Amino acid sequence: MREAVITANKLTKKFGDFIATNEVSFEVDKGEIFGFLGANGAGKTTAMRxxxxxxxxxxxxxxVAGFDVYKQTEKIKQNIGYMSQKFSLYEDLTVSENIRFYAGIYGMARQAIKEKTAQLLNQLNLTPEANTLVKALPLGWKQKLAFSVAIFHEPKIVFLDEPTGGVDPITRREFWNLIYRAAERGITIFVTTHYMDEAEYCNRVSIMVDGKIEALDTPRNLKKTFNATSMDEVFLQLARGAKRSDD
Amino acid sequence: MKQFLIFVQKEFYHIFRDRKSLLIIILMPIVQIILFGFALTNEIKDSDIAVLDESKDVATAEIIHRLDASRYFNVARYLHSQVDIEAAFKTGKIRLVVIFQNKFRENLLHTNHAQIQLLADATDPNTATTVTNYATSIIRDYQNDLTTNTPLPYQIEPQVRMLYNPQLKGAYTFVPGVMAMILIIISAMMTSVSIVREKEINTMEVLLVSPLKPLLFILSKAIPYMFLSLVNVSTILIVSVTLLEVPINGNLLLLMGEALLFITTAVSLGLMISNVTSSQQTAQMISLLGLMLPTLLLGGFMFPIESMPKPLQVMSNIVPSKWFFIIVKDVMIKGLGFKMIWKETLILFGMTLFFLAISFSKFKTRLA
Structure with missing residues (x-):
C-alpha cells in the first residue's frame, strides 16, 4: 500500500525577482528512494531546504512526515536526517566522538548510542579507526560515515544533498549499498544528484529544469517515454532547453 | 540537559585539540600584563638633561648635584653659551635644559630672589610636563632646606599623600585596564569564531536541521568560553599580585563576580558578531578592531576621559570596558564594596541584556 511521507503542492521559492523553485508538486512514498535530479542551479537544493x-x-x-513545513518545522526536524553537499562532520573529533555528538543532539540515550556505535563501526569496517580523528580518513570513508551518522537516530526520512560529490565510482557504489540497506529498513531516501548513473539506482526520479519539474517517473518509464537508452540521454533531452547554468 | 552536556563536551574537544590557539589564549594575558606592567609605565626615569651655568657658584653646584643624583635625571651635558641650547635639543636626547643666570647665589642672598630657567622639549607634551614637574620639585626641596634655618614670615607647606597608590605605580591602572581589554577581546573573539566556524565547515546546516534548540546552541557555545575567560582572570590576578605587587584590597569574590558579568557582556558581543559574519577571519577582525580600539581609546585607562572633547566623553559611555575598568579599580585598588559600584554593575548588566536580546532575535534558524 502506498503511503506518502512527503507531499509538495505548487511549492515555490523566490529570491527577489529570481524564482529558484517554481510551483513544484510531487509525492514521495514511504521506503522509496526518490532521486531529485537537475543541473547545477536548477533549484534542487532550494526545494530540499x-x-x-x-x-x-x-x-x-x-x-514532511505528516507535518507542515510552515508551522511544524520542529516536529519535522525530529523525524528527518540530513546530509549536506559539503561534508559535515567535525574534523578535529574522532569517529566515535562525531557519532556520539550527533546522536546526543537527537536525544538518544547513552547506552543505546554505545551499542549502536559498535554495531555501525563493525558494519563499516571502521572499528580500528574508532579513535582516529575524522580529518585523517579518506573522503569516501568520511562520506559513508556522514551518511551513517545522518540515519543513526533512525529518522523516517533522510535528505541527501549531492552526497557522492568528488568520490570514485567504487566508493559511490558502496555508498549506494548503504542507501539500499537503509531503504530496506523502511527509511525513505530523498537524494539530489547530478550523476545520471546514480539516477538508475532510484525507484523514481524527478528531473528539474530551471526551477520546474519537467519529468517524474521510474527510470525505466522515463527512458521509454523519451525513447532513450540511458538516463543520461533523458536528461540531455530535457536539459538542453535550460537557460540557467551554475548558481 | 543531556544535549547541552554533549555539546559543551564537544566544544572542549575543539578547544583542547587546537593546542596553538589554546596556548595563545592562556599565555596572552600573562604576556600582556607583564608588558603593560613593566614596559609601559607613566614614570619617566633617567632623562638626559643639559645645564647652562653662567654663575658657577656653590648654590648652582648644589642644585645640579641634586638633579643629577635623583633617579629622574642624568646630567649629560654642560653647555657654555645660549647658542649651545638649540644644538643640545637637536640631538634629540636632551629632554630638559636648566639655565642659571649670572650671579645666582648673590641674587639669592642679597635680593632673596633668583631665577632658574627650565627649557623642555615639548614635542611630547606629557613628558615635558612631567619632567619640568620633577625638576621644579627638586629645586623647591633645595629652597626649603635653605629656609629651615631662617624661617620666612609666611609659609604654606602642602602635605601631599598619594592615597591607594602611594608609590605612584603605573601598574595600578594598567592591571584593571589590561584585564578589561583581554577579557573583552578573548571572550568575544573565541565565541564569535567558534560559531562562525560551524557556518564555514557547514556543520551549522546539519545542526539547524536537527532538533537542537537555538537557546541551547547559544548557551553551549558561550559557557566553555566563559569558563576559559575565568581562568584568564585568575592568571591576570595571580601575575598582578605576585609579579607587579598590585594588591587586591577588596573582596575577591565580588571581584570575580563582576569579572563574570563582564565576561558575559563580552560573550554576548561575540554572539552578536557571529550573527553578522560568515567567515572566521571577518569575525576575528571585527572582534579585534571593533572591540580593542574603543577599549584602548575610550576605556579610560590609556587616556583620561575627563580631558576628552564632550562628544567623545558621551561616546565613552557605551564602551562596556569603561564601566568594568571603574569597577575593577574601585574593588581591587580602593577596596570598595558593592554599595559603591552598583551603578556601574547595573549599566553592564543592562548592556549585556541588550546585546543578548539582539543576538537572540537575529539568530537565524533558517538559511534563507
Whole structure:
C-alpha cells in the first residue's frame, strides 16, 4: 500500500525577482528512494531546504512526515536526517566522538548510542579507526560515515544533498549499498544528484529544469517515454532547453 | 540537559585539540600584563638633561648635584653659551635644559630672589610636563632646606599623600585596564569564531536541521568560553599580585563576580558578531578592531576621559570596558564594596541584556 511521507503542492521559492523553485508538486512514498535530479542551479537544493525547514517557502504547501513545513518545522526536524553537499562532520573529533555528538543532539540515550556505535563501526569496517580523528580518513570513508551518522537516530526520512560529490565510482557504489540497506529498513531516501548513473539506482526520479519539474517517473518509464537508452540521454533531452547554468 | 552536556563536551574537544590557539589564549594575558606592567609605565626615569651655568657658584653646584643624583635625571651635558641650547635639543636626547643666570647665589642672598630657567622639549607634551614637574620639585626641596634655618614670615607647606597608590605605580591602572581589554577581546573573539566556524565547515546546516534548540546552541557555545575567560582572570590576578605587587584590597569574590558579568557582556558581543559574519577571519577582525580600539581609546585607562572633547566623553559611555575598568579599580585598588559600584554593575548588566536580546532575535534558524 502506498503511503506518502512527503507531499509538495505548487511549492515555490523566490529570491527577489529570481524564482529558484517554481510551483513544484510531487509525492514521495514511504521506503522509496526518490532521486531529485537537475543541473547545477536548477533549484534542487532550494526545494530540499524548504522541505527540511531550512528555508521558508514563498508560496505553495508541503508536508514532511505528516507535518507542515510552515508551522511544524520542529516536529519535522525530529523525524528527518540530513546530509549536506559539503561534508559535515567535525574534523578535529574522532569517529566515535562525531557519532556520539550527533546522536546526543537527537536525544538518544547513552547506552543505546554505545551499542549502536559498535554495531555501525563493525558494519563499516571502521572499528580500528574508532579513535582516529575524522580529518585523517579518506573522503569516501568520511562520506559513508556522514551518511551513517545522518540515519543513526533512525529518522523516517533522510535528505541527501549531492552526497557522492568528488568520490570514485567504487566508493559511490558502496555508498549506494548503504542507501539500499537503509531503504530496506523502511527509511525513505530523498537524494539530489547530478550523476545520471546514480539516477538508475532510484525507484523514481524527478528531473528539474530551471526551477520546474519537467519529468517524474521510474527510470525505466522515463527512458521509454523519451525513447532513450540511458538516463543520461533523458536528461540531455530535457536539459538542453535550460537557460540557467551554475548558481 | 543531556544535549547541552554533549555539546559543551564537544566544544572542549575543539578547544583542547587546537593546542596553538589554546596556548595563545592562556599565555596572552600573562604576556600582556607583564608588558603593560613593566614596559609601559607613566614614570619617566633617567632623562638626559643639559645645564647652562653662567654663575658657577656653590648654590648652582648644589642644585645640579641634586638633579643629577635623583633617579629622574642624568646630567649629560654642560653647555657654555645660549647658542649651545638649540644644538643640545637637536640631538634629540636632551629632554630638559636648566639655565642659571649670572650671579645666582648673590641674587639669592642679597635680593632673596633668583631665577632658574627650565627649557623642555615639548614635542611630547606629557613628558615635558612631567619632567619640568620633577625638576621644579627638586629645586623647591633645595629652597626649603635653605629656609629651615631662617624661617620666612609666611609659609604654606602642602602635605601631599598619594592615597591607594602611594608609590605612584603605573601598574595600578594598567592591571584593571589590561584585564578589561583581554577579557573583552578573548571572550568575544573565541565565541564569535567558534560559531562562525560551524557556518564555514557547514556543520551549522546539519545542526539547524536537527532538533537542537537555538537557546541551547547559544548557551553551549558561550559557557566553555566563559569558563576559559575565568581562568584568564585568575592568571591576570595571580601575575598582578605576585609579579607587579598590585594588591587586591577588596573582596575577591565580588571581584570575580563582576569579572563574570563582564565576561558575559563580552560573550554576548561575540554572539552578536557571529550573527553578522560568515567567515572566521571577518569575525576575528571585527572582534579585534571593533572591540580593542574603543577599549584602548575610550576605556579610560590609556587616556583620561575627563580631558576628552564632550562628544567623545558621551561616546565613552557605551564602551562596556569603561564601566568594568571603574569597577575593577574601585574593588581591587580602593577596596570598595558593592554599595559603591552598583551603578556601574547595573549599566553592564543592562548592556549585556541588550546585546543578548539582539543576538537572540537575529539568530537565524533558517538559511534563507
Amino acid at each position: 524548504m522541505l527540511c525547514g531550512l528555508s521558508m517557502p514563498s508560496s505553495g504547501s508541503a508536508t
